[in-house]
Amino acid sequence: QSIDNIINNIKGADEIWDYDSLNVTFLEWHGIKVDKVVPMLYSANLATIVPNDNPEFDVLFYGSFNDRRVKIIADLTRVLYGKIKFAWIFGEPDMGRYVANSKVVLNLHPMEPWNRQEQTRLFFPVINGKTNITEVSQQNNMPGEVIETAIDELPSTILRVCGSDEWQTFGLQAREKFKERTRNYLLKE
Secondary structure (H helix, E strand, C coil), X not given: CCXXXXXXXXXXXXXXXXXXXXXXHHHHHCCCCCCEXXXXXXXXXXXXXXXXXXXXXXXXXXXXXXXXXXXXXXXXXXXXXXXXXXEEECCCCCHHHHHHCEEEEEECCXXXXXXXXXHHHHHHHHHCCCEEEXXXXXXXXXXXXXXXXXXXXXXXXXXXXXXXXXXXXXXXXXXXXXXXXXXXXXXXX
């Protein structure tokens, strides 16, 4: 669906909520007032992955490819070939099975220059104690819950995290930070 169609659909809503202040600004540019900002929150109902101390894959990327993502992944494969096991999955209804069988989940922005943090892609692995490595976003709404790194540092970050116990410890700590951030938000409401 085009952005214009989405904007026109939103304009007819009685009340509008969003989870990202950058989205709110974007909608305001289009004359749409957002009534409430509610961040992505921890949900125990999504904690469905059984811990796996010996996952088959080092890195999982899930989602669609576009020219930008293909170039980044091609560059990663040249540098990391033979050093990591990389998996890509698209259109699988049981995504949790692949997240469980990977040390880290890789997040890449689909386009530039708007490098919005893809919280809807990141929060499921965090809830399940998995480490997310993501390229740097305009605004980090998940501080201490994801590992942000510059594109040119992705290979070294992946090797460092996957080659140590950081993939386990960071993911578990990130989940607890997400729970705490959620508790603090709900206490203020």
